[in-house]
Amino acid sequence: NGTIDIIFTETCNQYVRVNMSKIIIQVFDALGTPDPMSNVYIHVINGTGGENIISLLTNEQGIAKGIEIPELDFWYLTNTKYNFTLEYFGTTQIFNVSSDQYSTPPDTFIDVFNYTLVKNGSIEFKIRLNLDNYTTEFQNTTWDTDLEWESEFFFRVRFVSTTNALDDPPYWVPINEPDYVIWEIKDKYGDETLYSGNMRFEGEGYFNHTFDSTSLIGNEQYLFVVYGKKTGYQDPDPASMLFTVSPKVTSLGVYNTTSMASLGSNVTQ
Structure with missing residues (x-):
């Protein structure tokens, strides 16, 4: 069987x-x-x-x-x-x-x-x-130009495109789906990139980023540069924003540790 x-x-x-x-x-x-x-x-x-x-x-x-x-x-x-x-x-x-x-x-x-x-x-x-008509650019650029160290700096741009750039004036429309919109923080001469990342999309072509200045040095200037790309269109000129990180005002005091009487003070930056 x-x-x-x-x-x-x-x-x-x-x-x-x-x-x-x-x-x-x-x-x-x-x-x-x-x-x-x-x-x-x-x-x-x-x-x-x-x-x-x-x-x-x-x-x-x-x-x-x-x-x-x-x-x-x-x-x-x-x-x-x-x-x-x-x-x-x-x-x-x-x-x-x-x-x-x-x-x-x-x-x-x-x-x-x-x-x-x-x-x-x-x-x-x-x-x-004529591909010269297919152009992109950054408009409505706003940013914090001078804040104290440890403050948060706010940067904002609008990314737009046109298919009639050679007309006067061209008709611009917001780009809501770009290939990318990125940012870089450089030294004030633009030679060295210190930090970088992606811009945050708001809507209607607007993008922004907030940066905590704690990682930067007070009493220095920096460049915040934005780059973008949309396939089929010419790349825009980078949006460069110069900003100053002002020194934070501090006070130094000397005290008698027994009586806690002040022996003098000095304001420093």
């Missing part, structure tokens, strides 16, 4: 044959030297039905990749019509096109490109975009 265990393994192979081809898509700047452009969304739309198929994002080489899995190239069904639109930080862009099927004249810019995939091919988009 005994028990026999029988384990079955079933394999099912399915062969699916689909006519697909790969498109290599790259984006450049159309103004001046054609430098690759990163952070450009390329929306791929069904040219017949109009539904969105996928959105790609360009890397530092300007090559369009998948957002979820950027390591994978994308393949598309052949004999299918596709429409391509380009978006840069919420703004639809106009562009010039060079492809294996059709190229626009040098000075012609469009906002939708119609493409029928027949075989493996490549598309180059050149965006008419």
